[in-house]
Amino acid sequence: MAVFFRSREPDGGFEVAEYRQISRSDPEAAAATRRSRQAEIKHLQVVLLSFGLLCVLQASLNIALRLSPATQPGSQPGTQPGTEEGTQDETQEEHSCPQGWIPSSSSCYYVSSQRASWDGARQACRARGGDLVIINSQQEQDFLSGLVVAAWVGMTDRGTEGVWMWVDGTPVDKERLRWAPGQPDDASGGEDCGDLRVMRSFMGLNDFDCGFPAPWICEKNIKPV
Ligand SMILES: [Ca+2]
Ligand SMILES: [Ca+2]
Structure with a gap:
């Protein structure tokens, strides 16, 4: 189990140490540890969830910022169709x-x-x-x-x-x-x-x-x- 923790939580040295202190013959202590571990997992889940939400927010912000220069200079969407029109004209001019x-x-x-x-x-x-x-x-x-x-x-x-x-x-x-x-x-x-x-x-x-x-x-x- 210690190996399992080490491999899953390379930085979670305290978790491994805590696990070693628990003797298998003490079910009460084991239960308490389980509860505290469950609480920690929940805490970790909340932290991870928050981090995930932050990432999503950051990504959305980046997209919004990247999009804004293209849409911001309002003249661009106006001139763009003009250019396209010009290209269309040129192809029409061929015939x-x-x-x-x-x-x-x-x-x-x-x-x-x-x-x-x-x-x-x-x-x-x-x-x-x-x-x-x-x-x-x-x-x-x-x-x-x-x-x-x-x-x-x-x-x-x-x-x-x-x-x-x-x-x-x-x-x-x-x-x-x-x-x-x-x-x-x-x-x-x-x-x-x-x-x-x-x-x-x-x-x-x-x-x-x-x-x-x-x-x-x-x-x-x-x-x-
Ligand atoms: Ca002349
Ligand atoms: Ca002349």
């Missing part, structure tokens, strides 16, 4: 145009209601996940001509004067596209950015002062459904 963009064949076009320099316009397009429009065909030019009166498009001859390039690095096919009469003319001391004009007497592509604030057209490609 369809985002709100405010005009679909045509495998592209989406955005015509700005604001004005900006050519660089500002390009920046705005890129911020929306596209770029200034690249016109690949006469049909595309015709389609875009129905949307604007004058707007920046994604071509420039900043690299080499007179060599017109699209923002994706491909050269502008001067033969295939229609330029406005007499353009490009690099007028007024330098015109290195391209716009599309749809005016009765001035229709087609034109080179213009990059810093001039004008509306613009963005393009974004979509995957065919």
